[in-house]
Amino acid sequence: MRLATWNVNSLVARMPRVLDWLASVQPDVLCLQETKLADAAFPHAELEQAGYASVASGDGRYNGVAILSRVGIDAVARGFADEPGFPDPEHRAIAASCGGVRVWSVYVPNGRALQDPHLAYKLAWLGALRAAAEHELAAPEPLALCGDFNVAPTDSDVWDPAAFVGSTHVSAPERQAIEDLLALGLTDVQPRALKGEPFTYWDYRAGMFHKGLGMRIDLVLASAQLAAAVRDAYVDRDARKGTKPSDHAPVVVDLQLPGEV
C-alpha cells in the first residue's frame, strides 16, 4: 500500500496539481489537510473520475481535512471525542478504514505565538488527540496518524534551530505533546532525506524553498504493526516546485502489509 499525506493549502487552488500528482504517484490512500472547502463543495465526483473515493470534513474558508482512497473507505469518523474548539470545534480530523489500515488525516492547530491562546488550544487539541489515539490503538487494525502536526519534533527538523528560538512549532511543550503521542507506541516514520533535507514545508516568502530553508512538520505516526510494514518513505519535494504549489510537499510511505506482495 502506498499511503501519503499532503497539506494542499486550498483544494480548489490545488486541484489541477492534486489530479496530476495522483496520476503520476498513484497513492492508494491520500490524506489532505487545509482543503478550505465546505463539504457541499468537495469535488467527490472529479476525484471519483480519477479513481478515488473520498470523504471530507470542512466548512469553508479555514481548515478542512479529507481522505482519498482507491482501496476502500469505511467506518468514517469526523472529529474525535472531547475535541477542543477555538471556541467551537473546527474541521481538523477525519478517520477512515482503508484497505485494512485505520487512517487519520489531522490538521493540528498552528498555535500562532507562544503567548497566544491559540497555543494553549494547540496543546489541548494534541492532548485530546492522544487520548483518542490511545483508544484507537486498542483496536486490532494497524493505525496511521497522518497530517500537518505543526510541530518540528527535533532540532534536525528545522533549517536552523537558532532562527526558531522563541517561536512556535519547536517549543518544549509542543515537542512534549508529540513525544506523548509517540509514547503510546507510535513511530514517527522518517522520510528519506532528499538533497540532505527532511523538510516537508517551506514558507512561501523570501525564497525559502529555493534556499533549502524548511521544516519537517508533516508526519506519519504509525502503530507498531504498521511501522514494521514500512518499506520506504520520502518527501516528494518536486511537488513544491513550479507553478502554484502548496507550501507543503506530500509525504509518501510505502507499506508491505501482511498478504501484500
Added chain:
DNA sequence: ATGTCACAAACTTTGTGA
C-alpha cells in the same frame, strides 16, 4: 529572514490566517 499565497468582505484593497 515577514520578501507570498489564498480567501472573502469592508470588494479593484484590506484583513486574516498561515
